[in-house]
Amino acid sequence: MIKFTSVTKRYSEPELALKDVSFHLKEGQFSFMAGHSGSGKSTVLKLAHMAEHPTLGNVYVNGFSSRRTAQRDVWRLRRQVGFIFQDFRLLPNRTVLENIAFVLEVINTPRKEIGRRAEMLLTQVGIETKSSRMIEDLSGGEQQQVAIGRALASNPVLLLADEPTGNLDADSTKKIMDLFWSINHSGTTILMATHDLNLIQDHPEARLLELKRGELIKDSEPKMGY
Ligand SMILES: Nc1ncnc2c1ncn2[C@@H]1O[C@H](COP(=O)(O)OP(=O)(O)OP(=O)(O)O)[C@@H](O)[C@H]1O
Ligand SMILES: [Mg+2]
Known part of the structure; x- marks a missing residue:
């Protein structure tokens, strides 16, 4: 699903953001970064979403290769990959339902199906009773539930989540983690960035990839041939 082969990334600075990183996340796996x-x-995560390109090496995501995917084709990949942010990034001044309906429109869902599909997504993430609430009037945990519903709108095969529980308290974190596991059990591969060691300890069933100054220093899964 995601394969990094000897990926090095240099931004404008001389220091490398990633040094020779290789790993293979298989379909259906749940892994922490x-x-x-x-x-x-x-x-x-940005490389896996092809928002950035490797300086050296190659990134493969669900059949797309960073070497061969032109910028104008990246949207095809993005339809198959949901992205979740620490700060939710929902449309402010809009209701929960409008946030979900908006993305369903963007991906060309037939107009008459939008209501039913939005309802299903909101139920899946457990926020269906608040569909007419304004985004501002939700707690952080609830906003993240909506953001996850939005990310699921295109039936992604992969979810990339960048510190999705970073702004949440313990109860909301648990709820969001339960939601991620249920999404994973339905077949979606998940890669979640976190620096929360307690969270990692609470989920020993997840794979653990660990970076230190751009180098992959730990992989809880035995290394496979590439
Ligand atoms: N757009 C950019 N331009 C220049 N340097 C960048 C850019 N984005 C990230 N970096 C640098 O790359 C390195 C890795 O950054 P990255 O954001 O991937 O780390 P992170 O592990 O996500 O950190 P955090 O836990 O704070 O979110 C850092 O040294 C950062 O300053
Ligand atoms: Mg970060």
């Missing part, structure tokens, strides 16, 4: 601030977690 751990590491201190600045270790390169978000860079890995």
Whole structure:
């Protein structure tokens, strides 16, 4: 599903954000991408979303290769890959339902199906009773539920989540993690960046990839041939 082969990433600075990173996340896996601030977690996720390109090496995501995917074709990949942010990034001044309906329109869902599909997504993430609430009037955890519903709108095969629980308290974090596991059990591959060691300890069933200053220093899964 995601394969990094000897990926090095250099931004404008001379220091490398990633150094020779290789890993293979298989279909259906749930993995944490751990590491201190600045270790390169978000860079890995941006490369997997092809928002950035490797300086050296190659990134493969669900059949797309960073070498062969032109910028104008990236949207095809994005339809198959949901992205979840720490700060939710929902449309303000809009209701929960409008936020979901908006993305369903963007991906060309037939107009008469939008209502039913939005209802299904909101039920899946457990926020259906608040569909007419304004985004501003939701708690952080509820906003993240909506953001996850939005990310699921295109039936992605992969979810990339960048510190999705970073702004949430313990109860909301648990709810969001339960939601991620249920999404994973329905077949969606998940790669989640976090620096929260407690969270990682609470989920030993997840794979653990750990970065330190741009190098992959730990992989809880035995290394496979590439
Ligand atoms: N657009 C950019 N231009 C220049 N340098 C960047 C850019 N984005 C990230 N970096 C640098 O790359 C390194 C890795 O950053 P990255 O955001 O991937 O780390 P992170 O592990 O996600 O950190 P955090 O936990 O703080 O979110 C850092 O040194 C950062 O300053
Ligand atoms: Mg980050």
